[in-house]
Structure formats: C-alpha cells, structure tokens
Amino acid sequence: MAFPELLDRVGGLGRFQVLQIVALVTPILWVTSQNMLENFSAAVPRHRCWVPLLDNSTAQASVSGDFGPSALLAISIPLGPARQPHQCRRFRQPQWQLMEPNTTATNWSDADTEPCADGWVYDHSTFTSTIVTTWDLVCDSQTLRPMAQSIYLAGILVGAAVCGHASDSDGVDISPGPPLDDDLECLGLQLRAHPDRLCGLRCAQLEDAAAGCLCPLLPLLCIFVWSPPTPVHFRWLPESARWLLTVGKLDQGLHELQRVAAMNRKKAEGDTLTVEVLRSAMQEEASGDQTRARLGTLLHTPGLRLRTFISMLCWFAFGFTFYGLALNLQALGSNIFLLQMLIGVVDLPVKIGGLLLLGRLGRRLCQASSLVLPGLSILANILVPHDMEVLRSSLAVLGLGSLGAAFTCATILSSELFPTVLRMTAVGLGQVAARGGAILGPLVPLLSVYGSWLPLLVYGVVSVLSGLAALLLPETKNLPLPDTIQDIQKQSVKKVTHNTAGQSILRSTWL
Template identity: 45%
Template sequence: MEWMPIHTRACVGTLTGYTYSLGQFLLAGAAYAVPHWRHLRLLVSVPFFAFFIYSWFFVESARWYSTCGRPDLTLRALQRVASINGKREEGSKLSMEVLQANLQKELTTGQGRTSALELLRCPTLRRLFLCLSMLWFATSFAYYGLVMDLQNFGVSIYLIQVIFGAVDLPAKFVGFLVINFLGRRPAQMASLLLAGICILANGVVPKDYSIVRTALAVLGKGCLTASFNCIFLYTGELYPTMIRQTGLGMGSTMARVGSIVSPLVSMTAELYSALPLFIFGAVPVAASAATALLPETLNQPLPDTVQDLKDRRGKQKRLQQEQQKQMVPLQASAPEKSGLKSHTPLPTRFATSFAYYGLVMDLQNFGVSIYLIQVIFGAVDLPAKFVGFLVINFLGRRPAQMASLLLVGICILANGVVPKDYSIVRTALAVLGKGCLAASFNCIFLYTGELYPTMIRQTGLGMGSTMARVGSIVSPLVSMTAELYSALPLFIFGAVPVAASAATALLPETLNQPLPDTVQDLKDRRRGKQKRLQQEQQKQMVPLQASAPEKSGL
C-alpha cells in the first residue's frame, strides 16, 4: 500500500482480494478430489512454505524507513525499486543530500519503532484501534459463523463452496465501485449492515425453504467478502506509517479471535435452533454503527505520524468554515439559466412514495389488527428519523438516502418469500421497511433542496413532489398483479427502491456544502473544488522523489 499512488489503492486492493476468490474455487476442487481431511490439510499448507521464502524478497517501505529516521535504508529501497521499474539511471541520481532536503520533516519527527501499547495510550490512536478492532472481529465472526452453517442449507457443501467463491466476483467489483466513488466508510458500513440483515433473515426463514436460505447466505457471504476487501484498505489508510503494520496485525488478531469465538456461539443452537444466526447477524449490524465514528480516507494521502491525523481533522474543520464563507450572490445570469443540466433526485422521490404506499396497502395481509399496526407504524418513525438524522449529519445525504432505500427494498423483498403463517416476522419486516421509508422521506426533502440551485429550487421540489404522487397512483395498480402471483406486488415494490438506491450514486454529496444559487455554482462545485482538493492532496504527499531537475525520468 505504501508504494501505491492514491488513485490505485482501491484497484490494487480489489485485485489482491480476487486471489482469495481464486483460492476458494481451488479449495472446493481440492476438497472434492482429496476427501480425507488430513491429506487435504497437508495439501493446502504446503504452498505457505514457498510464500514464506518469497516474502524475504519483498522491498521494505521507504516511507516507513524515513519515519524511523533511517535515510540510508530509505535511499537503498528507492534505488532498488527504481531498478525493478527499469529506471536504474534515475535511481542512481538519488543521493543522501537530496533525501535529507526532501524528507526533512520525516527525519526530524522519526520515532523509530513504536510499541503496540501506543494504540491504547494515544487518544487519537485509541479511537481508531477500538473501532477497527470491532470491525475486524465482526467481519470474521459473521463470516465463519455463516460458513459453519453450510451443512444446514440442504445443498451439497462442495457446490455451495463453489457458489460462495463465485459470488465474490461481483461482490468485490461492486465493493470496488462503492469504495472508489462513495468512499471507504459508506462501503464498510453498508457491507456489514447488509451482511447482518441477511444472516438475521436466515434465522426466521423456515429450513424447508432451502433455496431462499441459500440465496440469503450467498448474499451475506458476498457482503462479508466486500467488507474484508474494504477493511484491509481502510485500516492501512487510517493508521499512520509509524504504527501501520502494528495496527494491521492487531486487526488481523481480532479477526482470528472472531473466528475462534464463532464455533462456541454455534453451540447455543441447543437452546434455540435460530439463536446462533441471530447472534451472528446482530454483531455486524452493531459494528456497522461503529463505522460512523471513523473518518473518511477517500483521496487522502497516507498519514505518517499521529500529528498528521490531527492536522487532517483540523484541515477538515477549516475547509468547512471556508465553505460557509464562500456563499455566492443570489442571482443567475440568462446564459447560466439556459444551460441547466444536472442529475435530479426524481427517481428517488418516485421510488420512496411508490414503496411506501405499496407497503401500507398490504397491511390487511399481515394477520395483525390494522389499528395496532398503524400505531406501530407511527411509533417506528421516531427512532428511524433519529437514526436517519445521525447518518445524514455524520456520513452525508447520499449514503443516508442510498442505505434507507436499499434496506426498504430488502425488507419488502424478504416479505415476499416469508410464509404468511409467520405473521410476526412479516410484521417486523414491514415495520422495519416503514421506518427506513420514513428516514428516506426525511432525507429526500433536505437532499433535493440542497441539490437544486436557488433559481430553480422550488420548481425542482415541486417536480419531485409530483413524481411522489405518481408513485402513489401507480402502487394500487401494481397491487392488482397479485391475481397472477400472490407475492408479485411485493417483489415489484421491493425492486423499485433497490434500483433507486443505485441511481443515488449518480448524485453529488451536499454535506457541509453551501447552497448553490446558479448553474455555474454547480459546475464550480463539481470541477473547481475537486481540482483544488486534488492539488492540495498532491502538495501534502510525502516527497520521496528527487529534486525538480531529476524528476523527469524517475
């Protein structure tokens, strides 16, 4: 990671993750060909010895050498990498004087080897350590809990092992897109939350529905795979160079603790058959909430010291203050009005209203008093809107809108496969979906107003409200498709918000942004500020190259 440019970290991390998927494919074939477990263990262990020997040929990080105050080793590492890249001549131009001139900050602040106790002593590192430890533990805990339940799905363990490996391919690709375009924090939160929901849903689906249970398990496995892919990258970008490897090692240790604890939790099935799944699902849901306490690292340079972490937080606060000062005039010129082009949240308004009325019109099918469920539907709005407020304020409008619509779709789709005899389960899913829709409505009103410029804001809000009315008109017509297949309306009502959540990725984030007044403001926000941010990030990169006349060929 420390040798990778900012824009390639996610790509390299995803490609590395695909090697795990390849190993899973090979494991299924090897287990089928070598059924005896002792011989299989020997077969899969032998390659580790070859990789152990190969690891001695890795080039140590020059960034780490510099923070340890070792310019001689830094110079040697840079020259070796230049030779590997076919730039031996440029590497020979590097000298100790050049390095000392460019790495003055790192050499003066170098602290040598840092103890693992610093993760608890330093308040800034302690917060990262506790949150990341929970993420590592939850991901591994849920993963092994899901894998150990394979024999209960009623499907060949060899076949489901291949399916588990195949689902990694799209899951890691989708995770790569979310990591690159939305950020590390939303990707980590969404993957853990969806994994937890899938495992919890498996706890209420009857064992006779083996296809449904297998589908939920495969989806949960894909989400956990995306979580593993993200957390490796996220942890490396959060910890400073001086303690990065220690932090990654501690995270990996917590993951091993999760894998050790999961078999013990499986023993609780003797008390209640579905209890292990409820535990395995609740832990990643709780860990996803802890992700909100971590900072975003998308397009950020790697920190080298604890001071860099503090400076990053200070710069974010100053940037917010500057954005509030840069409020622009409240009038647009004629040429600007004519060129109004922007992605609009209209599909989101339609999907929210469409799913809402589709859910409400299905009340009589839950087998519960419609008066009681109406009261419950009203009561769930209180915590739902409060949670939505926290997500909107700390993660942003776009992740909040996307997550609420996605969860709504999953709840409604799940209701389509749960038998009608399970009235409590169906009611619980409906109530959860209603709460997510309430949070979506809350967010979309704010988000729409912040996206449109002042010159057309009220018109945009009016058009959004019109699309919501269209959704409420169409939903009764969709309910009529129950004559073809009883669960078909729920599948349609669930698919539309899921598709709308994907469309939300096309909208820009507006958290801590001043309201735009003209179309030009939108263009400036999208182009100018991104360029300025990139320039600032490039200036903050640790200068590990030679002086200006020598840069050309390195």
C-alpha cells in the first residue's frame, strides 16, 4: 500500500481538502493583489517644475494682476512632447517675449532651459500621494520606479527558492511562506491533477481596482492589502504527512492522517492505521521509484532538450509581457482604474475559456494562440493614436486578458510534456523562467527614451515569437502522461515512424 492509497483510505476528497484549498488560495490572492497594486501606489501623476512665478506667493502676487495662470505657465515652462508643458525642464528666466503676438512658443533653445532645480509640482486630482510624489521618482530619477518593481519581483523569486528549501528541510509549519506544492499530498488525486487551475482562477485584479480607487482616500486600506493573513491561515495548514513519513517522523505523520480522517468523517478508517502500516507503505513507495532524475537530464537528453527550452520560453514570455504591461497600465491608457477593472472582469472567463479550448483545439495550438494573439494586440496598439482612448484600452484588455490563458496553457502543457520523474523539475524550471521574465519586464519601459513605441514593440515581438516557437512542441491531447524518459523517446520514435510511413505511402501513390 503506497501513500496515495493511504490517503484514499482517510478521504482524498472531503471537508479537509476544501479547507486546504481555501488555506492555500487565500495567500495567493494577497500576493497577486500586492503585485498589481503598484499601478496605484506607484502611479506617476502629471507634474511640472516648480517655478517662482506660479508657486511662490510673493512672486506670483507681483505679476498676477497683469497675467493669468496660463500666461505665467507659458513664459515659465517650455512645451514638451504632445505640445504639453514640459515635465522635466523650465526656463532659466521668464520668457516675456512669448507674450508678444508675433512670437511662437517654439522660439527658444535648450540653452534657455534648465532641469527642475527646486522640485516639482504634482497634480493631486487623481492620487493624493504615491511613492513617486513622495520621493520625486520622475525625470532623472524615473528609472528607480521600474527598478524597485524588478527588485520586488526578484525578492519573490528568491523567497520561493528559500521557502521551498525550508519546507523540504524543516516542514511547512516552520517555512516562512505558504508553499503550495508541499501540501498537495493531502489533496488527493482528484484535485492534485491540476492544482494550478484552482489557484489560477482568481479575481485579484478586481480587488486591486477597488482598492486603487479607495487608497487615495483610505491609506489604511493599502496597509490591509499589503498585510497577508499568514498567522491566521497557518492555523489551518497541516504539516505535510508525506514529508513527516519521509523524514522518519512516523508518529506525527500518523497523527496528521488521522486528523484528515476525522475531518472527512472516516475516523474508523483512520483508527486502523498504525506506525507499522505507514512504514510498510513508505518502503513500498520508495522501492517503486528507482530512477533518480536530475536537472541536467532535461538539458542533455535529446528528446527532452527542445521541450525544455521551448517550455521555458513560453513561461518567460508570459512573465515578461504580463508583468511588464500590467505594472505599467499608464502606458496603455489614461484611466488605469477602468483598465484594471476590465482586466479583472475578463480574466476569469478567459481562463475558463482556455481550459475548454484545450480539450478541443489541443494543447499546442492553444499555447501558441494565447501568446500570438496578445503579441499582435500589443503591436497593433503602437499604430493607434493616443487620442483614440477606447481602442487603445480595448486592445490592452484583449492582450492582457489573453495572457491569462497563456498561463493556464503553460501550466497544463508543461505537466504533460515531461515524464513523472522529471515533471515537477520541469515545471519548476518554467516558473523560474516566468519569474525571470517578470523581473526584466518592468525594466523595458526605460527604452521609451529612444521612442515611446519601443517598449510595446519589444513586448509584442517576444510574445509573438514565443507563440510561434510553441508550434514546435508535440501535441499531448488525449495522450497518456509519460512516466519515464523512455516513454518520451518511444513517443518520438512513433512520431518519426508515422511520418516516414506517411511519406512512403504518398510516394508510392504518386508513382
């Protein structure tokens, strides 16, 4: 009797598993909210240089009787892109000649201007305070904002590695974070097959839009969103029974399994378990897994190398494009509250639709289309004028919404491409690639100094090329999950034999 059979005896799908899912998904909702809330906490409002004629009460009073605010703005701030007041430069001296009828606002040189030496004036009509206005992360310091986002996402990557190692060595309760995979043993085969589907169908985007609308008025709400319910949810998380049995803590493992049986109303079955039964089950499971798979196997085995690289590329493209755009919604439209809300509204139906299409169109085609379609939407947004706000927002929602389906497809396709002995290693590599893309994605807007269209071009090209590369993967629809590396090689041999036979038949018919 192996461990899955032990779990079936105490209940593989019951009240305990329902509470387990709630305890696992709740922290993920909080983490996602923290990621997306930066659209509001780090928003960049309209701003201009501080100038005495406009912002010093004494200087303003001396000339206010002769000139209005718009005239004082024209002689103090040069025009920048889109014929709007420049956000990062001001005139060294008031350009009074601009008040003359025959003088245009373009009759000045760079020598007449200087950086904002006395600070900036921000438009607080939408956001009363953000980290940008607090620390003046604009103009020469604007690179610090995306760098802060990348550092935060890099911390998530490091934290995942540290928490995963801690959970493997010290257990879930001692681990500083709520790792998902360490408790999947308690979920049973019915729910364990696709745990990421359960966690992927979340509506944190809607939470962020609502929180973003209220944060300017209720700063304490931001603190609430940034405070995960870790102490509360740890009370519901059990220690991993399989981990306890693996490290030799049979008594504690028996206690956890009996706890599962009691909550699933199978206390009688739980009472029949003994330490000897558990020891026998773990010995049987250990004897059935003689293959030690390593990371290098994915990179050196001919049948797995291409699958590994393309799978990692698809994961990277998702993280790179999604986080690059989702954390910079201001580049896609002026009303970021509406954009965030619409993205949250379409996220759930798009992911459900992706799950349905996986069974009809196949894994490979769904993975490719879920990356090519967002890429084309992003590239199309380059050609749309900024004054066509509705069209730009629609393309942005279509692109980011479709990337949600890309996450679902990548999760399922990765779990079906690789044999059992390497499956979690391959999926882990893909998630690392996604985190790496998420770290690099927020830095791409720095290329806008060379052209406002360049960041969107990079995002679109990466997404499209990755989607086309996914077409090189084999189709896994209706195929049994491979258990060993030999199963992968047999699939490749069958494919080559089938293609060769088909070509031979075609030649003989032609002749």
